[in-house]
Amino acid sequence: MTLESDYGMPADQGYAQQAPPLDQWQFDPYLQWSMQNISAFLPVHVIPHGPRTTEFGVRPLDLDAMQIPHPWEDRSATLAEVVAQTNTDGWMIVRGGEILGERYFGAMLPQTAHLLMSVSKSLTATTAGLLAASGELELDRLVTDYVPGLVGSGYDGATVRNLVDMRTGVHFSEEYLNESAEVRLLEEAIGWAPKRHPEVPDTLLGFLATLHADGPHGGAFDYKSCETDALGFVIGGATGRHAADIMSERLWQPMGAEFDANVGIDSVGAGMFDGGCSAALRDLARFGSLFVSGGKALDGTQVIPEWLVEDTFAGGPDSRAAFANAVEPTLMPGGMYRNGFWFPGESGDVMLALGIHGQMIYMNRVTGVVGVKLSSWPTPQNAEKLFWTVRAFETISGALYRGEV
Numbered sequence: 001m002t003l004e005s006d007y008g009m010p011a012d013q014g015y016a017q018q019a020p021p022l023d024q025w026q027f028d029p030y031l032q033w034s035m036q037n038i039s040a041f042l043p044v045h046v047i048p049h050g051p052r053t054t055e056f057g058v059r060p061l062d063l064d065a066m067q068i069p070h071p072w073e074d075r076s077a078t079l080a081e082v083v084a085q086t087n088t089d090g091w092m093i094v095r096g097g098e099i100l101g102e103r104y105f106g107a108m109l110p111q112t113a114h115l116l117m118s119v120s121k122s123l124t125a126t127t128a129g130l131l132a133a134s135g136e137l138e139l140d141r142l143v144t145d146y147v148p149g150l151v152g153s154g155y156d157g158a159t160v161r162n163l164v165d166m167r168t169g170v171h172f173s174e175e176y177l178n179e180s181a182e183v184r185l186l187e188e189a190i191g192w193a194p195k196r197h198p199e200v201p202d203t204l205l206g207f208l209a210t211l212h213a214d215g216p217h218g219g220a221f222d223y224k225s226c227e228t229d230a231l232g233f234v235i236g237g238a239t240g241r242h243a244a245d246i247m248s249e250r251l252w253q254p255m256g257a258e259f260d261a262n263v264g265i266d267s268v269g270a271g272m273f274d275g276g277c278s279a280a281l282r283d284l285a286r287f288g289s290l291f292v293s294g295g296k297a298l299d300g301t302q303v304i305p306e307w308l309v310e311d312t313f314a315g316g317p318d319s320r321a322a323f324a325n326a327v328e329p330t331l332m333p334g335g336m337y338r339n340g341f342w343f344p345g346e347s348g349d350v351m352l353a354l355g356i357h358g359q360m361i362y363m364n365r366v367t368g369v370v371g372v373k374l375s376s377w378p379t380p381q382n383a384e385k386l387f388w389t390v391r392a393f394e395t396i397s398g399a400l401y402r403g404e405v
Helices: 031-035 079-085 119-133 160-164 182-190 204-208 226-239 243-252 281-292 306-314 319-324 383-401
Strands: 044-047 067-069 076-078 088-095 098-104 261-264 277-279 336-338 341-343 350-355 359-364 369-375
Touching: 044 243, 044 277, 067 383, 076 079, 079 088, 079 383, 088 281, 088 383, 098 281, 119 160, 119 226, 119 243, 119 277, 119 281, 119 306, 119 350, 119 359, 160 226, 182 204, 182 226, 204 226, 226 243, 243 261, 281 306, 281 359, 281 369, 306 336, 319 336, 350 383, 359 383, 369 383
Parallel strands: none
Antiparallel strands: 044 261, 067 076, 088 098, 088 369, 261 277, 336 341, 341 350, 350 359, 359 369
């Protein structure tokens, strides 16, 4: 079952022929190859799929010529043009368990495990939610109850809920282009970048233990990758097992994943759950479909409790206020962040899983549409590419809902 085509994009878009240098793999000309081959040059922990694979139906639609309005300028482009202009490695549209469009470009294939960057956060937060649903983890308990190695750090006094909603007071810079920002120092700690700062510890937990708080826990939304790495250790502390194995058993296998996923690990095997997961496009569509179907897999198996899905869409009593008071601009007025997902507007019916360099899962529970896009933007962030992709999924979603395609 494959729906594949090529929009005429060059086949040599920066693909490397061998493993890239450690200080260059996140840049052209290596980036596109690196995003699809992390396990070839960095250590990973496999997230196995199980013996059961849930199956999609297939109803291919011709969506290429659909006009997609620019997010803020008075112009539009066809879907094919938007895809070509946003460094796309693969995309899918799914509704009602049917694949309506599926495309791969360059060397990417249906089985390719593509680096998800911060879409990893949504997978990890969902895994934590499943443990909360089973009573094995309490979201209102202290992080340090589960991770004694963080006692005396900035995480003192923070709850697990603060982690999944990005509302701790821990100081952590997400300046991706600043090699001295904590988000880049974290990569040195896990071995994803050369050690330029000798004071940085050689393990992920050791690095997290050096972080300090510069504000209250439970206050304004403040997006920080370190929160989800701490959450990975919380999952491990609550279960006594590696968080990747728990993700496999509680989420990946129950939803009927078709392929193994994986997560990058440090020198002692700890997972980089803030952005180190890699997975295939179709399995991300399976994951997204859970949230537009009340937590059910494609074959009707209840994977996520319906109350957890509802809690995610509804948010907490002050989630939107916390988001409005965000430390950094979100470019999503009226939105919120809840349980590892972004909500770009006030309706609460559309949520996103997002990762730098153009990774996205779009989930619309009113239209039932799930859109997935995996990309290799040459820069970590690009507002036009991000919001034009969202607009593309919104446009397709609305047209499907109205019966126009």
